[in-house]
Amino acid sequence: MASASAVPSVRPAPADPNTLNPAVWPEHAGRDARGVLVVGGVPADELAAEFGTPLYVVDEAAARSRAARLRTAFEAAAAGIGTDVTVYYAGKSFLSGAVVRWMTEEGLGIDVCTGGELAIALAAGADPARMGFHGNNKSSAEIERAVAVGVGAIILDSEAEIDRVADAAARAGRVQRVRLRVNSGVHASTHEFLATAHEDQKFGVPLARAVELATRIRGRDSLEFLGLHCHIGSQIFDASGFGESAARLLGVHAELVRLGPVPELNLGGGFGIAYTEADDPRPIEEIALGIADRVAAACRDLDVAVPKLAFEPGRSIIGPAGVTLYTVGTVKPVPIEGGTRTYVSVDGGMSDNARTALYGAAYSARLASRTSDAPPALVRVAGKHCESGDIVVDQEHLPADVAPGDLLAVAATGAYCWSLASNYNHVARPAVVAVRDGRARVIVRGETEADLLARDLGLDAAQDAGHGASVAAGAPAPTVSTAAEGAAE
Template sequence: MLSPADSPAPEWLVVPDDPNDLVASVWPASATRDVDGGIEIGGVRATTLAQTYGTPVLVLDEDEVRGRARAFRLAFDAAAADNGTTAQVYYAGKAFLCTTVARWVVDEGLRVDVCTGGELEVAIAAGVAPASIGFHGNNKSVAELERAVEVGVGTIIVDSAIEIERLAAITARIDATQRVLVRVISGVHAETHDFLATAHEDQKFGFPLADAEAAVARIREIPGLEFVGLHCHIGSQIFGVAGFRESAERVLELHAALLDGGPVPQLNLGGGFGIAYTRVDDPTPIETLAAEIVSAVAEGCAARGIDVPALSFEPGRAIVGTAGVTLYEVGTTKDVELGSGVTRRYISVDGGMSDNARTALYGAQYSARLASRQGVGEPRLSRVVGKHCESGDIVVDHEYLPADLAPGDLLAVPATGAYCASLSSNYNHVPRPPVVAVRDGRARIIVRGETIADVLARDAGLDAPHADGDQ
């Protein structure tokens, strides 16, 4: 066994006693190994899923999504009731959105937030009541805003002075009234990747606290706009509650000042709660998040002698992330000498950064397990890579996998339910994989996979005549 100083593995990566184990915090609750040693999700074998739908395939556990949505709603409802107010929970469409998932979360009592016209149309097509939709985004087009106002979106979260004036013109033209929240930057620096932190001052979202009063005053002047409160979001993949407590304290100072000019019935504190991607990740329990964040708001309101507003939260990936598992087929393996007798095994799979861009974008860490059978042999330090023509095409940067893993085996990467399908692409003209829902031993496609024909269908050159001698 290598000493820590000699090993290319990061310090946090633990050599497992059993490289076939399924760490409960990382996998859907239904994930088990069957009598033959293969992985099952939602009562459906990984081998059956791969044979039926091909690989890569994103498998989404319906009960996991529903259960986590319900748990967040119940936790925030209880915490709000304990502090004399109410709470709403919004599902983040950007994490992963299709009509089926939208219906699941609405069934469990959640609202839906969207940040583009496309996401809005998916939610509407799913039958989500427009009044329960929140519309985010730093650069909503005039057409997107018009559509949102026309269908009766519950709240638009305004992000700039220009957007306020666009909404003023739209509501005047179609004689409508639109409820709006003002997004503010609290200045709290979340402990997360720089690209996932959204409350530091030097970034594209929202109004600095110093500018927010003027923005609210302008909204209150406009007949077609109804100011209903503030919105603040400090980032994503956040553990603990300290950042949320500090952010709430700062935003409540502004909230209290705005009461002099009229009612401020709502406060949306965002969310972005973290999940476990590896065995060392330790996400804060849902009940703890709800109780401590709502209590912090109530304490801040009591200190200022004001009523606790109606609260809203956006858990983000925490609802859908753990529900997803991506299955790949292993194509090749090779051992790479790193010097001093140290090697790393590279395992190439039939997907990559086109179906999971997070490792390349953020240096995100994932886990992996042999899915088609039990592996044998001493765990070997491995790196799971994709098929794309990029050295940064890494799916799982560091993992210990069985020594006998070989071409043709299935590999499962858990915690891929959020920001994988939604960030997928056709890089290298690779078709995007299907999304398959599993529950009670049954599987069904909820997003169809693409074919090469689908990819070629966008190429207008195929319809153009080809003249002899064209270069």
């Protein structure tokens, strides 16, 4: 049982710790008559019984509707200033075959940044012509494959990539369309590691060099210059940063237009979501209109035509559609200076959600297997890993009677949780289950201990060595476990 705590809370205690804030939880989340969390029409206890915990759960209808809403918002805003737009889904947030199909069926292109992401998107049937390929250090093999399959745009992230991509395209007998990623100098109000347009970081080239480098791109017959690209960061709640970045880019865009065609401007992604009740992102329609108005005004001032626009949202689509289910194992009151901190430990942790450890990210959690009349108690939800920083939710109010065996749900885990997952402490990564209309299906199989053993080729050598020693000593050969047999195969 969680005890009362004198630890200062940065989050106000809710009147009812069972409520699900609709701004945070998936749009098809609620509770059934038993008080059990239901997502996409499927109760959490049924999901846990069938698939185990930890478990990533994605509300397919919510992901699709968010994709459609965002695409519609930007199409309407672009039409209002006399242009059109391409919206790419940023696969780094979470990519699987099913998600690729959802996004393409909702009219989005796919944005990838590694050969592995490209492979998944192609295998799922994405049209390479409607794909963008990012990355600050693309390998020669990645570039050659992107050119060979006809990726619609490769984003040049450095001066060196101009020649690398041009040479690969020339060898393939193709003209490769490219964008040039620049740093606008706009600092998004986000975590330092998420702000990607300031000068001292690994992505892009200085805006001051854009004309020079674009001229080099135009000098290569195997390249077609589409325009500039900029990404100012992530978890951004309004249009102001995007608008300022667009105005700066358009100043250079106007110079480039006088030297040749520049059909588009890609302003990246990074639209924020509500992880807790304290987060207040503006509606995407408002953000889209705000960016479009700033683009139109800058183009009028510069006396240039409004270019085609492009955006690359990921988190804002898939993040709120995801929930992670855990089973509570230990509830431990820990005396600290000024009071007691209650640790609620679950059967996952930083191996399935690294964002709290990486960025100090805040999340919301609720009991998923029941409701409770107990008063709210301030707790810290911790993982099972051998790290004191293995925290899933730093501060949350749960019913004071939270106990071992309870199911716990953490909201808004659709983005950058599965993507950043690891096997730390040899923990197998969880499955991903899609829910819709009362049905659940696995879209990414969870790992098993046999999977972990199968990759460890040293086990074969150890078994061989053990067998040899036993034979030399005249002893019977050791018995090999079923899991080890699977590894040896």
